[in-house]
Amino acid sequence: MSKATNIFALSLPQVANLIKSGGNKRTVLVQGHMGTGKSSLLKTLSAALPSHAPCYFDCTTKDLGDISIPSLQTVERDGCVRFVPNEELGVHLNKPIILMIDEFGKANPAVKNAMLRVILERKIGSYELHEDSLVFATTNLGAEGVGDLLPPHARNRMTVVVSRKPDNMEWIEWGINNDVDHSVLAWAKDNPQLFASFEDLQNPDENPYIYHPKSQRAAFVTPRSLEAASDWVKLRDVLDEQTLTSALIGTVGDRGALDLVNYVKMLDQMPSLDSIKTSPTTAKLPETAAAKSLVVFRTLTNIGKEWIDAWMDYMVRLDPEAQAMFANGVRSENYSKRGIVMTNKKFTAWAMQNNHMFTADKV
Numbered sequence: 001m002s003k004a005t006n007i008f009a010l011s012l013p014q015v016a017n018l019i020k021s022g023g024n025k026r027t028v029l030v031q032g033h034m035g036t037g038k039s040s041l042l043k044t045l046s047a048a049l050p051s052h053a054p055c056y057f058d059c060t061t062k063d064l065g066d067i068s069i070p071s072l073q074t075v076e077r078d079g080c081v082r083f084v085p086n087e088e089l090g091v092h093l094n095k096p097i098i099l100m101i102d103e104f105g106k107a108n109p110a111v112k113n114a115m116l117r118v119i120l121e122r123k124i125g126s127y128e129l130h131e132d133s134l135v136f137a138t139t140n141l142g143a144e145g146v147g148d149l150l151p152p153h154a155r156n157r158m159t160v161v162v163s164r165k166p167d168n169m170e171w172i173e174w175g176i177n178n179d180v181d182h183s184v185l186a187w188a189k190d191n192p193q194l195f196a197s198f199e200d201l202q203n204p205d206e207n208p209y210i211y212h213p214k215s216q217r218a219a220f221v222t223p224r225s226l227e228a229a230s231d232w233v234k235l236r237d238v239l240d241e242q243t244l245t246s247a248l249i250g251t252v253g254d255r256g257a258l259d260l261v262n263y264v265k266m267l268d269q270m271p272s273l274d275s276i277k278t279s280p281t282t283a284k285l286p287e288t289a290a291a292k293s294l295v296v297f298r299t300l301t302n303i304g305k306e307w308i309d310a311w312m313d314y315m316v317r318l319d320p321e322a323q324a325m326f327a328n329g330v331r332s333e334n335y336s337k338r339g340i341v342m343t344n345k346k347f348t349a350w351a352m353q354n355n356h357m358f359t360a361d362k363v
Helices: 012-022 038-048 072-078 109-121 168-176 182-190 223-233 241-252 254-269 273-278 289-302 305-315 320-331 338-342 345-353 355-359
Strands: 028-032 053-058 068-071 082-085 097-102 134-140 159-163
Touching: 012 028, 012 038, 012 134, 012 159, 028 038, 038 053, 038 097, 038 134, 068 072, 097 109, 109 134, 168 182, 168 223, 168 289, 182 223, 182 254, 182 289, 223 241, 223 254, 241 254, 254 289, 273 289, 273 305, 289 320, 305 320, 305 338, 305 345, 320 338, 320 355, 338 345, 345 355
Parallel strands: 028 134, 028 159, 053 097, 097 134
Antiparallel strands: 068 082
16 A cells, blocks of 8 residues: 555545445535546446446536526416426436536635535536435545645535555556556556655655655556556557657656566567467576566466466466465455356465465565
């Protein structure tokens, strides 16, 4: 976990549980570092609550007139003006919703004020949200200096919590299940400083990879930009090195890009997947710790039921640390291929003989 200044900062799973448990009564405002997955909370909550409709309201694209507009039909029928809410607020769905009010701190002051009744009373004009609806908001840390402001009267209507950055192992667990390139996963494992908080650094030069409000870095490493870097690294077979490096510089910054490109070159030390599948007892073994991590993460990402036996024959030739890395990756509750690996006879036999390895930190 990042040694964030706020010792009460929560992980995103903790934040999601908080919103799920009490978001129908109180609006939780999530303050967190840029690019750390705050917006993904809507997807997480939607998966946990399929009976609720997800609704996304982006405050940065709204002005006061975008909250609701007058309906001329009601003037003719009732002699008074009835205001019709923006469909993004979900009130027309007549069912429980999960309303995410994104980038609340960057909203136009008039939009902030207009949203306060939704935040506190779950009402928009004469409309009211379903009683089981969840409402939460997100914003960046004020210390990042990107324009997020919370007036006291608005803050007092919400429960404000701080979300922390994931550490490298937490992000790797997510990345394995979200098709992040294995070389980027291994680079993250060997470089935990990529996930450090600027709040812990007085001098931005102490960590040249991450965002720091005291440094003018056009691009930098965040969990979000690492995922973007993975998309470019996957194209390394069709991009020359200069083009790949340029794309990565524009994604994760100069230092991160140069280091990552050099790291990817270590792929030359790795055995091909085909050699592991067809000749597991003779396929080339990686020499460095970094290359071993690459082999393990690539396998966790790509393994299929038809070649688990071959992988197990190959894996026992690796050192115990690499074997434990694979086993603990499989053990992760969120690992999408956990079932097919843990039911394999060779894996279960290996696990029974090597259960001492499961005491290591999980991936």
